[in-house]
Amino acid sequence: MDSIVQSMQQVFDEADCLYTKSQVERAIAQLAGNITETLAESNPLVISVMNGGLVFAGQLLPLLQFPLQQDYMHASRYGEAVQGGTLDWRVRPESMLTDRTVLIIDDILDQGETLAAIMEDCNNAGAKAVYTAVLVEKLHDRKARPDMHADYCALTVEDRFIFGYGMDYKGYWRNAAGIYAVKGL
Numbered sequence: 001m002d003s004i005v006q007s008m009q010q011v012f013d014e015a016d017c018l019y020t021k022s023q024v025e026r027a028i029a030q031l032a033g034n035i036t037e038t039l040a041e042s043n044p045l046v047i048s049v050m051n052g053g054l055v056f057a058g059q060l061l062p063l064l065q066f067p068l069q070q071d072y073m074h075a076s077r078y079g080e081a082v083q084g085g086t087l088d089w090r091v092r093p094e095s096m097l098t099d100r101t102v103l104i105i106d107d108i109l110d111q112g113e114t115l116a117a118i119m120e121d122c123n124n125a126g127a128k129a130v131y132t133a134v135l136v137e138k139l140h141d142r143k144a145r146p147d148m149h150a151d152y153c154a155l156t157v158e159d160r161f162i163f164g165y166g167m168d169y170k171g172y173w174r175n176a177a178g179i180y181a182v183k184g185l
């Protein structure tokens with residue numbers, strides 16, 4: 001077997017499962033209910049942040065049973081590293097944001113630098129209101145702002161490097177059907 005395949009299989013085998021697939025699915029369903037309660041009448045533009053937001057958005061969107069439009073953006077500050085750097089804007093949303101209620105969907109709020117920059121960008125583009133929904137918030141005191149939270153958050157995780165449900169470890173395991181913490185990280 002290729003050595004990268006072998007080592008990534010070992011990462012998975014040794015990881016700690018923080019949330020199983022069914023726990024994640026239940027949390028997403030609950031979150032969809034909360035979003036529906038507040039945004040169902042607002043004709044929102046729902047923007048998924050690639051790549052991490054892909055799996056979460058794919059599961060959340062069909063649970064939002066009200067009129068909405070969907071777009072995506074790609075902004076990255078980790079690449080395949082486990083430490084964040086400068087935010088690299090790769091693709092901006094195509095839609096006009098002027099006077100729109102915007103819901104940003106991402107996989108994780110870690111330090112919150114990514115979501116803070118995206119929210120500022122949406123506000124500068126004329127959005128009427130900007131909401132954020134994340135699958136997980138990581139609990140620690142290194143946030144971009146001390147009060148930084150997502151408006152909608154399905155789950156919290158301890159301060160470890162995690163993967164699965166769209167989140168990668170060195171570019172791998174976005175496809176893991178659960179949320180896992182890398183051994184030793």
Ligand SMILES: O=P(O)(O)OC[C@H]1O[C@H](OP(=O)(O)OP(=O)(O)O)[C@H](O)[C@@H]1O
Nearest residue numbers: 050051052076077078110111112113114
């Ligand atoms: O709260 P922060 O510390 O800013 O980190 C959160 C961001 O980091 C990850 O993206 P990444 O830069 O790894 O790009 P990716 O989505 O392509 O994996 C994740 O998808 C979030 O967008």
Ligand code: HPA
Nearest residue numbers: 110160161162163167168
């Ligand atoms: O813990 C993490 N895992 C994967 N991607 C991330 N982006 C920020 N933090 C993380």
